[in-house]
Amino acid sequence: MEQLIENKLIKADKTFSEWRKVPFEERQKLIAKAAEILKNNSEKFGRIITTEMNKPVSESIAEVEKCALMMNYYADAENILKPEKVESEFSYSEVHYVPKGVILGVMPWNFPFWQVLRFAVPAILAGNTVVLKHASICFGSGNAIESVLLEAGFPEGVFQNLEVGHKAVKEILEHDAVKGVSLTGSGKAGGEVASIAGLNIKKSLLELGGSDAFIIFDDADLEAAAKAGVKSRLQNCGQTCTAAKRFIIDEKIEDEFLPKFIEEYKTYEVGDPLNKETKLAGMARPDLADELEAQFNRALENGAEIIIPLERISDNEFKPGLIRVQEGNPILKEELFGPLGMIMTAKSDEEALQMANDIPFGLSNSVWTKNTDRQLFFIENLESGTVNINRMTSSDPRFPFGGSKASGYGTELSLLALKEFVTARTIVGN
Numbered sequence: 258m259e260q261l262i263e264n265k266l267i268k269a270d271k272t273f274s275e276w277r278k279v280p281f282e283e284r285q286k287l288i289a290k291a292a293e294i295l296k297n298n299s300e301k302f303g304r305i306i307t308t309e310m311n312k313p314v315s316e317s318i319a320e321v322e323k324c325a326l327m328m329n330y331y332a333d334a335e336n337i338l339k340p341e342k343v344e345s346e347f348s349y350s351e352v353h354y355v356p357k358g359v360i361l362g363v364m365p366w367n368f369p370f371w372q373v374l375r376f377a378v379p380a381i382l383a384g385n386t387v388v389l390k391h392a393s394i395c396f397g398s399g400n401a402i403e404s405v406l407l408e409a410g411f412p413e414g415v416f417q418n419l420e421v422g423h424k425a426v427k428e429i430l431e432h433d434a435v436k437g438v439s440l441t442g443s444g445k446a447g448g449e450v451a452s453i454a455g456l457n458i459k460k461s462l463l464e465l466g467g468s469d470a471f472i473i474f475d476d477a478d479l480e481a482a483a484k485a486g487v488k489s490r491l492q493n494c495g496q497t498c499t500a501a502k503r504f505i506i507d508e509k510i511e512d513e514f515l516p517k518f519i520e521e522y523k524t525y526e527v528g529d530p531l532n533k534e535t536k537l538a539g540m541a542r543p544d545l546a547d548e549l550e551a552q553f554n555r556a557l558e559n560g561a562e563i564i565i566p567l568e569r570i571s572d573n574e575f576k577p578g579l580i581r582v583q584e585g586n587p588i589l590k591e592e593l594f595g596p597l598g599m600i601m602t603a604k605s606d607e608e609a610l611q612m613a614n615d616i617p618f619g620l621s622n623s624v625w626t627k628n629t630d631r632q633l634f635f636i637e638n639l640e641s642g643t644v645n646i647n648r649m650t651s652s653d654p655r656f657p658f659g660g661s662k663a664s665g666y667g668t669e670l671s672l673l674a675l676k677e678f679v680t681a682r683t684i685v686g687n
Contacts, residue, residue: 258428265417269359269386270434272414277356277384281336284382291409292328295321295370302370302401307530309395310366310541311573312493315533324374327670330654331378337672338383338679351684356384357460358436360678361429363390363450365442366541367496369398375652376439376462377402379674381415385436389418390429394541396420427453437461437678441498443592444617444663462667462677464498465660466592467620469650470613471501472603472635475510477625477647483517489623489649491525491577494540495596498664499621499643499650502593503582505609508602515564515600519579522565522598527574539573540595546573549595556580556588556599567597589616606631614640619661621650 295302303318312320338354360380364372369391377387391399399418406416419429423446430438430453437460440450447463454461471489473482489501506514528535540546546569553567560583567578577596582588584601593599603609613622621643624635636644642660643650652658657671668674 258425258432259421262419262421262425262429263432265388265419266359266429266432266434268414269388269417272412273356273358273384273386276381276386276412276415279384281338281382284384285332285334287406287410288328288378288382289332291405291411292325292332294405294408295328296325299325302398302405304531305397305401306369307538309369309397311530311539313528313530313532313535313538315535316493320368320371324370327371327375327654328378331382334382334672334675337675340684345685347685348687349684353682353684354383354676354679355682357678357680358385359434360385360387361390361426361435361438362387363426363438363440363442363446364392364395366392366395367493367498369395370402372441373399373402375658375669376441377416379669380439380678381411383675383677383679385678386414387416388429388435389416390421390423390426391418393422426450430454430459431457435459439667439669439677440464447665460678462669463665464658464667464669465620465663465665466594466618467498467500467660467664468502468589468592468616468618469499469620469641470503470505470622470639471649472505472609472613472622472624473510473514474507474606474609474624474626474628474631476627476631477510478627479510479514479517481647482625483514483521485623485649486518487521487525490598491522491537491596494538495577495598496541496545496594498592499652501598501623501649503589503599503601503612503616505601505603505612507609508604511602519565522577522579525577525596527570527576537577537596539571540575541573543572545595546575549575549593549597552588552591552593553578553580553597556582556586559586559588561586561588561599564600584612584615592618606634610635610638614638617663620664621645621660623649 306317530538565579568576
């Protein structure tokens with residue numbers, strides 16, 4: 258291990274021994290200050306995001322502002338980590354929540370500020386310190402986040418950005434100072450990191466991919482569903498784990514809904530990512546565009562039909578595509594991370610449910626219907642961490658976020674996230 262990285266891990270561990278003693282409310286004040294810095298400089302930080310991974314700058318600014326909103330939620334949050342009294346015959350009868358120590362964050366490029374802070378803020382508020390291994394194209398974002406926290410008054414060593422490649426993750430995670438890991442990324446990366454953590458008996462949290470269903474029924478507001486569905490598929494150029502990827506349409510309304518959907522879809526045209534009016538820009542890297550194009554071709558080879566062709570116009574830009582896919586196409590078992598959507602039709606509620614669940618992933622689904630009984634049917638039976646009714650998926654600091662099946666395990670956001678990287682210690686006796 259490089260001496261610089263070794264020194265940073267030692268520093269994180271040493272800082273932890275002091276940071277854990279800082280009162281919860283004092284940590285909250287620092288989080289509130291960092292939120293203020295982010296909000297007041299959202300355009301500056303938004304431009305860093307866009308420059309690194311091509312997101313339209315309006316979305317980048319919104320991402321930074323959402324981070325500030327989330328941080329203010331935790332700055333005002335109830336302290337659920339206070340010792341809990343338990344009624345018993347003993348003089349000492351309590352549960353204490355003890356922070357674990359240094360937590361490694363392995364974070365992706367698609368939301369360079371949000372993914373990092375979504376993990377780091379509750380971990381730090383719980384008394385841990387954090388080291389970040391960001392995506393290689395987002396070191397600027399990682400350094401910017403570190404500078405914000407230092408400017409807010411966090412002690413050096415509470416949060417450190419490590420400019421290392423993915424090959425360094427194993428050695429860092431195996432280091433004695435590191436007590437856990439949170440990863441947002443692909444299933445392959447998640448499996449590898451979880452394996453290392455497991456072999457070393459360290460806690461892991463995984464937020465992995467998705468292939469979310471967006472289900473539209475005959476009693477839905479079709480105009481609203483079309484607009485929300487297209488936005489859910491194409492924002493961030495489709496590079497979102499919770500993006501709607503499979504549109505399951507009640508066959509009774511296909512002829513009415515699909516033209517509305519296609520019309521809205523075609524309003525997303527590639528533009529300059531630094532122009533605030535741009536809704537769609539290029540993908541983050543050319544190799545990611547290569548992968549999406551290969552998936553599109555494999556889908557066609559296995560019987561998919563083109564509704565709107567996926568047209569590549571540069572090394573990393575596409576005119577968004579839309580394909581009709583039948584059950585059994587292998588593409589349904591993969592995640593499409595880019596501006597390509599899939600259309601399916603269902604004859605019944607039961608068939609729509611079966612289509613939605615018949616994939617390896619279980620992140621977040623969206624159901625559009627005004628019928629309460631139908632809503633409850635899908636709420637109770639969809640296999641996903643989140644079920645949205647008459648809205649597109651978007652994470653909210655107040656509610657837990659996480660997946661099921663191959664979409665990962667563990668909870669981010671909400672008060673529950675405060676307990677992800679703590680040990681529940683029992684204190685009992687006379």
